[in-house]
Amino acid sequence: MKTGFVQFAPVFGEVRKNLAAIERLVSSTRADLLVLPELCTTGYCFASKAEARGLAEPSGGLSLRFLKRLSREQEVSLVAGFAEREGSRVYNSAALITPEGQVGIYRKSHLFWNEKKWFSPGDTGFRVFRMGSVNIGMMICFDWIFPEAARTLALRGAQIICHPSNLVLPHCPASMPVRALENRVFTVTANRTGRERRGGQDLRFIGRSLICGPDRRVLASAGGKEECIKVVEVDPARALDKGMTPRNDLFRDRRPGFYNVPS
């Protein structure tokens, strides 16, 4: 299964321009699954809640219709971060979109820094979606630092964890191999590049998107500043095997009765 990430620098507020960039990038390669960054249609640094709401779209809006068409035409499943409006609320969401028209939504559970001013905390929890014969999980950016996020997805059967990101801290690229290993899954972190100075914020996004395998190996990675797509062949069946030794299965060996129980 050809699986990859798209690393680029969305332009704040320029939804149509960003969608055009995504179309250009996605159309330039052949893949079965491509992961795009967090908030890749709007950019990141909102200056007010009203601005976030104004740029956000319902899951049936322009951006997801555009991505559904692109997914169908290019015959590639897409995972893309977008600002999702539902009623009076705005979520930092990701959509899994398949060529068959399936759309699965995840709303970010752990909001980072000023995101708490613009977004409501996600209410979906960690969902796993069936895509053909493969189980796909999604988490967004800062979710990674909570081991329970990837763990919950993996325990629910996710074989590939798609991870749209807008990383500004240096820790994630060094840590994702551990998330992949401890859960024996594939992870695809699609980060953005570039800089945004808006609303009193000045953020440099670190790029360094990466794909990790269940054995902790980095299967593909990007530099800190380049726009690029990287695609690798992965065998999702490898993520079904939680064995570490002939007598150790990382899931069957768990001792849930001892985890985080009030003493």
Add this chain to the structure above:
Amino acid sequence: MKTGFVQFAPVFGEVRKNLAAIERLVSSTRADLLVLPELCTTGYCFASKAEARGLAEPSGGLSLRFLKRLSREQEVSLVAGFAEREGSRVYNSAALITPEGQVGIYRKSHLFWNEKKWFSPGDTGFRVFRMGSVNIGMMICFDWIFPEAARTLALRGAQIICHPSNLVLPHCPASMPVRALENRVFTVTANRTGRERRGGQDLRFIGRSLICGPDRRVLASAGGKEECIKVVEVDPARALDKGMTPRNDLFRDRRPGFYNVPS
């Protein structure tokens, strides 16, 4: 607080010789807390359950009495892995021993490979012990790969996670900085070196003991083959601060309702 690890190669079955080596090493340095490897009094490669039971000792046995005396005389708290006998059972245990004579026991929850033939799975769960003004947690070797182990200790207040180990796989030294970061605690992994060929096993232990800080930094580390003690000054109070940004506290930001709940 001067905190360190002792890395050496215990000799299989030579309990008195190993205790003498421990005394020589521990007496060679000044520290407040020293972590020794897993099963550091007996060695690792048992050939039968009877042999494991024969070398195991109750927590009031020779080895812990020796270490209590050493702790008192050298005024250093010790964490040491040992084979613990209780009734007909043998546990892969670790003891926290303070100069004041306090002894806390942890019994390994996640047994690795052939350990399942010699040891009973630990029944203590992940306990946190108060040592002066500092909360100490213990986990043993393979426990590290289960993120719930360090997480549970940290959520229960552990500031320093002591991690006696007999590592043979390469993953742990690269991963412990992530355990420290995601929980904002200090970790002290004390691994052994050397090789044991017994009972159909041929194991090379990888050394590479390390101390990690809450910011993911490696504060001290050892090579793969050397016998050594490394001690660093740590401020356990840093582990009380779970902040990542002015709006993010890694513990208060958790969403337990979304973690590992059957969907």
